[in-house]
Amino acid sequence: MPELAYLNGKIMPIEKAFVPIEDRGYQFGDAVYEYIAAHSGKLFRMDDHLERLEQSMRALSFPPVPRQTIVQAVTDLFAASQMERAGIYIQISRGVAPREHAFSNRKPVQIVMTAKSLPDAHPHAQNGAAVITLEDFRWSRCDIKTVQILPNTLAKQKAVDKGVYDAIFISEKGVIREATSSNVFIIKDGKAVTPPLTPNILPGITRKVIFEICKNETIPFEERSFTTPELYDADEVFLSGTVTEILPIVSIDEKPVADGKVGPLTGKLYRELRRREKGEPS
Numbered sequence: 001m002p003e004l005a006y007l008n009g010k011i012m013p014i015e016k017a018f019v020p021i022e023d024r025g026y027q028f029g030d031a032v033y034e035y036i037a038a039h040s041g042k043l044f045r046m047d048d049h050l051e052r053l054e055q056s057m058r059a060l061s062f063p064p065v066p067r068q069t070i071v072q073a074v075t076d077l078f079a080a081s082q083m084e085r086a087g088i089y090i091q092i093s094r095g096v097a098p099r100e101h102a103f104s105n106r107k108p109v110q111i112v113m114t115a116k117s118l119p120d121a122h123p124h125a126q127n128g129a130a131v132i133t134l135e136d137f138r139w140s141r142c143d144i145k146t147v148q149i150l151p152n153t154l155a156k157q158k159a160v161d162k163g164v165y166d167a168i169f170i171s172e173k174g175v176i177r178e179a180t181s182s183n184v185f186i187i188k189d190g191k192a193v194t195p196p197l198t199p200n201i202l203p204g205i206t207r208k209v210i211f212e213i214c215k216n217e218t219i220p221f222e223e224r225s226f227t228t229p230e231l232y233d234a235d236e237v238f239l240s241g242t243v244t245e246i247l248p249i250v251s252i253d254e255k256p257v258a259d260g261k262v263g264p265l266t267g268k269l270y271r272e273l274r275r276r277e278k279g280e281p282s
């Protein structure tokens, strides 16, 4: 299937889409983004993603873009891609302007999207992955989904260089935050626990869906802070995200999580998430 791009109202092959060099997203990272996945030909939780996109835009005082404009563009791009399982990346920058730090919010924004196919399942979904922990060195507004994720890329590279899948950011005091592109959950004594929403983590859509699954399946869950010893001592650990889905973590900082195998609740939550993604009744 061809990889497609959407650029300010037009759909084209990805290699034909260019943005001007004075786009503020390029020069200042002055842009927000979203990533929506489609499974079995259906876009999953589009409203939640667009709600968060609008929140990010408001947080940065971007001029508003009508929701319908984005919905139409995403739907058209996805239809044109003819893909069943795809990732739609949406990036909205504050637009093109001479390079000055201060901005005018009267300039039209620049909207860019791409559609690419997604593999049928995450490569580590079955057997789980290993992670390291790393002190968080990002800014204090990680709840806004801006394209300024250089620290996340550096942390991910550090993990890859150490031969593991990802890094979990922890605060100076050892409080668990999130991974480089996912939220973090632990399971202890049958209960799912994840850090509460603060400006230090992204309010994940998958995290929200997991709460809904827990309610439906009567799995107890709690949003509360926890630190590294509790992470190491968990019965099960997993990451959650649109691309990550539910990813079992079987080793942290070279120590196995419990017996080092994928745990039963993680497996159950994964299966339930996949059912919902495919639009099967819960």
Ligand SMILES: Cc1ncc(COP(=O)(O)O)c(C=O)c1O
Residues within 6 Å of the ligand: 035, 178, 179, 180, 181, 182, 183, 201, 202, 203, 204, 205, 206, 207, 240, 241, 242, 243
């Ligand atoms: C830093 C970070 N945390 C968490 C998530 C998970 O969010 P979602 O479940 O909405 O994909 C992401 C996804 O991109 C992310 O980049």
